[in-house]
Amino acid sequence: MSVDFALLLRLEHAVADILATPEPAGRPVLDAIGRALGWSAGAMWQVTPGGLRCVATWSTSDRFAAFETATRDLVLARGEGLPGAVWQRGEPAWVREFGRQAAFPRAAAAGEAGLSAAFCFPLRSAEGVEGIVEFFTSTLAEPPPDLVSTAKSLGRRIGDALHRARAADAVRRSEARLRAVLDAALDCVVIADADGMVLEFNPAACRTFGYRRDEAVGRELAELIVPPALREAHRQGLRRLLASGEPRLLDQRVETTGRRADGTEFPVELTITRVAVAGPAVFSGYLRDLSDRxxxxxxxxxxxxxxxxxxxxxxxxxxxxxxxxxxxxxxxxxxxxxxxxxxxxxxxxxxxxxxxxxxxxxxxxxxxxxxxxxxxHPASLTRYGLGAALADMARRSPVELRLGELPAGRFPPAVEATAYFVVSEAVTNVARYAGTGTARVDVAVSGAELVVTVTDGGRGGADAGLGSGLRGLADRIALLDGTLTVDSPAGAGTTVRASIPL
Missing domain, CATH: 1.20.5 (Single alpha-helices involved in coiled-coils or other helix-helix interfaces)
Incomplete structure (x- = not known):
């Protein structure tokens, strides 16, 4: 079968048009080449770290479906099968009576499909072989004239396109990973250029400073999050760094002041690093809100x-x-x-x-x-422990004090004394303010803590931040790294709960 030069030229132009699309796909390329040259089926392979993997198949009839399936399921090593052999040699190859070649993994499937000849050529870029394209036919006995030179030309075009697509995909994946890291970061990450203009503002920064990302990106960092009193010093420091290259604050943790969108100022921990990229300087700032600390x-x-x-x-x-x-x-x-x-x-x-x-x-x-x-300090607490001291308290209590199950063992003196005074202060508050004549005390060991709970059914409305007694208890418990909580909704009684580490 002869193929004229004009057809081959039109074929190259058609393939070039496909490769110029934003997302060039393998199947349209196979279809354009296969139909122009009269092939019956084809496949495109991509070089991966694990070997050659089929990324697209094409055929002119459903009778080649089984052969396409066998092709898609293969992963070929260098030198294995026809694509592996072309990958190894780096040159196009023509095989007659493909279905009878026992060395080829798909020979039996090709024979059943009636495919008798195959042509395979590499897809090259400046970096080397990017992939392999192969075509099969039931009628061609000899390769068409100029097929090898045309295949090499097409192989370079397609190889360059594959390389660009792979590089673009790597960039997209890298950007996606960077975006995921920035989105998941608990600290604020703000990236700015040499002019101090914001290039990136992650979600933590949005939450902390009160700006949306689109409000922050493109604005000057100094105007955005630096308090007015510190802005000129910030700008001078940036100019000095760019002029002399001598960092004073780079790669150091410093405590300074930030400014939110509503104008409030708050303490922040700041670390500035220079991003290692070519071209104008880019800086990344990592900020942590120190207000809670x-x-x-x-x-x-x-x-x-x-x-x-x-x-x-x-x-x-x-x-x-x-x-x-x-x-x-x-x-x-x-x-x-x-x-x-x-x-x-x-x-x-x-x-x-x-x-x-x-x-x-x-x-x-x-x-x-x-x-x-x-x-x-009650004598019974020293001699007999918390249970006995609480029993004495119940007998002397101005309100009816009901004791739940109490631990029988002894605890460290500081723990017992703290637990005793929690109950004493809470019961005193019940007698003074709760408007009820009963209260209940429960003491239990939970993990590595002694949990003391005093509940009443009184008027509620107690506030641990207002009363000096409860605040004093909280201070005493805090000295032991414990916690005191007061749940006192109006009209629904009060629950004082102390957790004291053992």
């Missing part, structure tokens, strides 16, 4: 300050109680004993009466000291 630090300082003030206040109270109560009684007792010693030789009856008064005063002083000590 600062708030926690301030709350910790305030908590420690309140604990210190409470300790000082308690010492002062003890000093007053001892001075005004037991100390005065003991001083008076000393004077009474001195009078008794003076009266003892001459007035034994009077001395006996004075000693009786001294004994009574001593008993009153002991009771007063015991009551004072009980206000600091």
């Amino acid at each position: 600062h708030r926690v630090a301030e709350e910790l300082k305030a908590s420690r300050r309140r604990v210190l003030e409470a300790a000082v206040g308690e010492r002062q109270r003890l000093e007053r109680d001892l001075h005004d109560g037991a100390q005065q009684r003991l001083v008076g007792l000393g004077m009474t004993l001195a009078r008794a010693r003076t009266a003892l030789p001459d007035q034994p009856a009077r001395a006996a009466a004075i000693l009786d008064d001294a004994i009574a005063a001593l008993e009153e002083s002991a009771i007063e000291l015991r009551d004072l000590a009980r206000g600091i």
